[in-house]
């Protein structure tokens with residue numbers, strides 16, 4: 001079986017963007033591939049997190065994974081920091097990556113550009129793509145299902161793998177990004193020229209997976225559109241286009257079908273429809289999340305088992321890397 005790896009970082013609550021761009025697409029891969037789905041807590045701490053929020057969110061995200069349809073008997077569900085091989089492999093790959101390629105990563109440039117002047121930037125934020133390369137490579141991953149914003153990082157992982165393979169000898173499988181079409185990039189509801197992000201300061205800019213129906217209705221009704229007043233699927237109307245994309249990603253239909261449905265109708269009707277589509281998708285997941293969070297021991301059993309399964313594979317690759325580099329084995 002080919003191998004799939006993907007992760008979400010608990011740097012905020014999961015958004016509709018994370019769900020449609022990533023998680024929803026992971027579910028269908030479980031039968032065909034051997035899947036490793038991780039909660040990337042080490043990635044979240046590249047910017048400061050409140051310790052108790054971070055702990056709560058990791059468990060919540062595990063519950064969301066399961067509620068959305070990931071099955072721990074088919075896939076390996078685990079927490080990144082529970083598998084030390086990620087950090088160890090990351091250092092080894094830090095010595096393979098170079099400053100130039102890391103400086104060219106657009107996510108790093110965007111994130112640092114947003115920081116206020118004189119805010120110190122952690123070296124972790126700069127090194128983030130190397131840790132991500134380690135995440136992917138230690139499982140011999142073939143496919144990485146991600147949103148389009150992460151495509152560049154997967155390509156970097158591939159470059160680093162290739163370099164390691166040619167400096168030592170064939171070690172890593174070369175991974176490929178798998179980007180879903182309609183949900184590749186869900187945009188910010190307040191500024192549809194930038195992507196929806198969980199760490200945005202303005203809560204109206206995103207829908208959270210756990211937002212109650214009333215909040216979803218309110219946020220969608222406030223979503224920025226335009227003065228055209230007609231539901232069209234075009235770059236000239238990025239706000240409307242984004243709402244159409246959301247519907248398409250949820251219902252698996254084409255934009256033209258949504259446009260046809262709203263011919264002769266205004267944005268109010270359209271937005272009410274979009275909100276109900278989102279609620280219809282998220283409500284059943286929310287109910288299951290609540291149930292799962294009532295039994296924390298059962299969740300702990302799942303992440304413990306996941307860590308064991310992941311560690312077996314990851315440690316094997318790590319040992320291979322150490323040996324090729326020339327580190328003296330302990331045993």
Ligand code: AQP
Pocket residue numbers: 007008009010011012015017018019020021022040145146147148149150183184185186187195196197198199200
């Ligand atoms: N707006 C989006 N549309 C489609 N896919 C998205 N993803 C993120 N935002 C969108 C995909 O979600 C997965 C998990 O992302 P992540 O948590 O690892 O990091 P991120 O891409 O940096 O996500 P955020 O929400 O923007 O987090 P912050 O604000 O903390 O940086 C990835 O597959 C990503 O492509």
